[in-house]
Amino acid sequence: MFRRATLGPLFISPWLVGFVLLVAFPFAASLYWSFCHYDLLSPPRFVGLENYRRIAQEAVTGGRFGQALWNTGYFALLSVPLSIFLGVTLAVMLTWKIRGQAMYRSLFFLPSVVPVVAASVLWMWLLDPRDGIVNESLGWLGISQSLWFKGATEAVVPPGWFDFGSKDALVLMAVWASGNMMVIYLAAIGDIPTQLYEAAELDGAGPLRRFLHVTLPMLSPVIFFNLVMGVIQSVQAFTQVYLVSEGTGEPAGWSLMLSLHLFLAAFQDLDMGYASAMAWLLFVVLLGATIFLFRTARHWVHYQGIMR
Amino acid sequence: MSRRNVHPLAHLALMTATALFAFPLVWMVLSSLKPANQLTEDPYAFWPTRWQWSNYPQALSSLPYLRYLRNSLILCTGSVIGSVTSCAVVAYGFSRLRWRGRDAVFGVLIATMLLPWHVTMIPRFLLLRELGLYNSLAALIVPTFLGDAFFIFLLRQFFLTIPDELSEAARLDGLGEWGIFTRIIVPLSKPALATVALFQFIASWNDFNGPLLYLSDPQKFPLAYGLEQFVSSYSDQTHLLLAAAVMFTLPMVVLFLLAQQTFLKGIATTGIKG
Structure with a gap:
């Protein structure tokens, strides 16, 4: 018979085994390999900071890594705020007293259960430069047509305003599938005490002021959660990027993102050292971004009330 | 949020947003039922000229x-x-x-x-x-x-x-x-x-x-x-690609409709308590 004190570690032992083999060992190994030249064929050879130097150089001169960094930043900077804005807006709309509310909610959520592989097939068809319905609709509205997945995206505000390229198409896909975040906002709005709205109304606040001074502050912890998760997930975006470019990041590297660049470096070029260094850089940058967001949180996230 | 009746314009905005979200899926299903030549000659026609259900068995046998x-x-x-x-x-x-x-x-x-x-x-x-x-x-x-x-x-x-x-x-x-x-x-x-x-x-x-x-x-x-x-x-066979994509998506949609409460509650709790 085990004593209860030893039972605890026994119960968590499956995770402990997984932690040691699949997290701790790989964590240490990839840190060491990031300082090595390692092509799987011969044992890792220590090269000091060589891999990091190469990455820094590519970042400065706009090499493959620099391009991937810019593409990833572009994608995260657009898709995260857009999906938060859309999610909050839709959630607020869904609290209106409207018949068929549950049906609307399901329809907004539905795109997020569509598997990425299927969603990629679908959006490549919708955004086909020649036969796609999106370009055709833009034409009806008198807006110039874009190349979408087949074209360049070089600036957040492109020279021709509606000249959309591959990264914009990826942003569109991400925003379309962000209904799961909307569900979180919706649940959080449901938890806001109605007395707050009644008090605001007694003070003569209209719908807009009630939104700005009650809903938004009360939602801020959830918005913060989605912001952090959104940044982490979008920086790690891989599957859809791989699929729409058939695993190349083409055309001309316009949709080459960090994850894809890393994957290709490791499993196509067998450049394990360089890939490990990039993974560690990615980790440190994400950690920095998360800490930074937590620092800013105390200025705009309101933890009083329901959220503790 | 007012719990009173909503302005018709607001209602219209909600319906438009819903339509925009749902449209890609509707378009996927409709296009997957169109004959191959319709997709190249007249891809914007809403309804299939002929409901080509055979796209599905054909996609099934192509992979x-x-x-x-x-x-x-x-x-x-x-x-x-x-x-x-x-x-x-x-x-x-x-x-x-x-x-x-x-x-x-x-x-x-x-x-x-x-x-x-x-x-x-x-x-x-x-x-x-x-x-x-x-x-x-x-x-x-x-x-x-x-x-x-x-x-x-x-x-x-x-x-x-x-x-x-x-x-x-x-x-x-x-x-x-x-x-x-x-x-x-x-x-x-x-x-x-x-x-x-x-x-x-x-x-x-x-x-x-x-x-x-x-x-x-x-x-x-x-x-x-x-x-x-x-x-x-099969990148040039859009009708088969879309049929295959629909067949791959369908189980997820059915699962969602059957277990909607588990879905929504699960996601909401991870967000709020996370």
């Missing part, structure tokens, strides 16, 4: 759909069993038992969630290959038996809400910890376990990176990866 489906189901079943059992056992150790260092170890578990998959990808791949799991679905299933930080966290939060008196009473009756776990905690946690099962099923069904890394033999591909092979070789 080894049933074999891929079988692999997907093996992958999903194995992973769901692995995740639910291992995460429940581990979560019990983190919530219903007191032992020295528990909270510190739990902190480590939480910290692992912040680690991007890139950092562990390469050594993990080489390790699993050393263990002889390369080119086998086991490479994707075995790790689920070692727990997942997020699911463990989810279950621990749920287990903590179960009153301790229940365990105490059971201990007085002479039940051991394993008995308390299987006879009391597990039956009381069915909704939380269902959430884990559902999320793991979806993750395995959709998993693309795993097969991309670990599988090389087309005989072993699950649907998500098999479909991608199909996409690259």
Whole structure:
């Protein structure tokens, strides 16, 4: 018979085994390999900071890594705020007293259960430069047509305003599938005490002021959660990027993102050292971004009330 | 938010937004039923000139759909069993038992969630290959038996809400910890376990990176990866591609409609308590 004190570690032992083999060992190994030249064929050879130097150089001169960094930043900077804005807006709309509310909610959520592989097939068809319905609709509205997945995206505000390229198409896909975040906002709005709205109304606040001074502050912890998760997930975006470019990041590297660049470096070029260094850089940058967001949180996230 | 009747313009805005969200899926289904020549000659016509249901059997026979489906189901079943059992056992150790260092170890578990998959990808791949799991679905299933930080966290939060008196009473009756776990905690946690099962099923069904890394033999591909092979070789056969995509999406939609409450509650709690 085990004593209860030893039972605890026994119960968590499956995770402990997984932690040691699949997290701790790989964590240490990839840190060491990031300082090595390692092509799987011969044992890792220590090269000091060589891999990091190469990455820094590519970042400065706009090499493959620099391009991937810019593409990833572009994608995260657009898709995260857009999906938060859309999610909050839709959630607020869904609290209106409207018949068929549950049906609307399901329809907004539905795109997020569509598997990425299927969603990629679908959006490549919708955004086909020649036969796609999106370009055709833009034409009806008198807006110039874009190349979408087949074209360049070089600036957040492109020279021709509606000249959309591959990264914009990826942003569109991400925003379309962000209904799961909307569900979180919706649940959080449901938890806001109605007395707050009644008090605001007694003070003569209209719908807009009630939104700005009650809903938004009360939602801020959830918005913060989605912001952090959104940044982490979008920086790690891989599957859809791989699929729409058939695993190349083409055309001309316009949709080459960090994850894809890393994957290709490791499993196509067998450049394990360089890939490990990039993974560690990615980790440190994400950690920095998360800490930074937590620092800013105390200025705009309101933890009083329901959220503790 | 006003709980009064809503302005018609606001209602219109909601309907427009819904239409924009739903349209891609409607368009996918409609286009998948159009004859091939309609998609090249008149792709914008809303209705199919002829409802070409034969696109579906044709897509089915153009790829080894049933074999891929079988692999997907093996992958999903194995992973769901692995995740639910291992995460429940581990979560019990983190919530219903007191032992020295528990909270510190739990902190480590939480910290692992912040680690991007890139950092562990390469050594993990080489390790699993050393263990002889390369080119086998086991490479994707075995790790689920070692727990997942997020699911463990989810279950621990749920287990903590179960009153301790229940365990105490059971201990007085002479039940051991394993008995308390299987006879009391597990039956009381069915909704939380269902959430884990559902999320793991979806993750395995959709998993693309795993097969991309670990599988090389087309005989072993699950649907998500098999479909991608199909996409690259049939890129000019849009009607077949879309039919295949619809068939791959349909199980997820049906699952969502059947388990809508589990879905929505699961996502909402992860967001608010996370």
